[in-house]
Amino acid sequence: MSEKRVEDINPETVEKRLQDNEQFQLIDVRETNEYEEGHIPGIKLIPLSDFENRYQEIDPAKEVVMVCRSGGRSGKASDFLAANGYENVKNMVGGMLAWNGEVERG
Known part of the structure; x- marks a missing residue:
């Protein structure tokens, strides 16, 4: 059995793909107060503190890009998704x- 691996993607690539209207899920795992201070337009907030209860809101059939403040929490959430059968994280x-x-703010 091959080990599921999460790929890294750089912010410039994410920005270009958004500008090109590519279809993928963008998930912010920061807490609500951090999200309100500034977030990528159109991103969905699922705080890491509630992630295990809400991760099913993410479609496993579609690519998903995870975001947090510095990459640590989103890395944990990405690993969690991969461990739960998500293949394009x-x-x-x-x-x-x-x-x-x-x-965007607010």
Whole structure:
């Protein structure tokens, strides 16, 4: 049995794919207060603190890119998804600290 692996994706690639209107799920696992301070437009918030209860909201048939502040929490959430049968999971390295694209507040 091959081990499921989560791929890294850099913020510039995520930004370009959003600009090109590519279809993928973008999930922010930070807490609500962090999300409200600034997030990628259109991203879905599922805080890591509630992730095990809500991860089924993510479609396993579609690619998913996980985001947090620096890449640590999203890495944990990505590993959790991979362990639960999700096969197309990417972790945005550097998280929002490395994001130079558009940001929404609130």
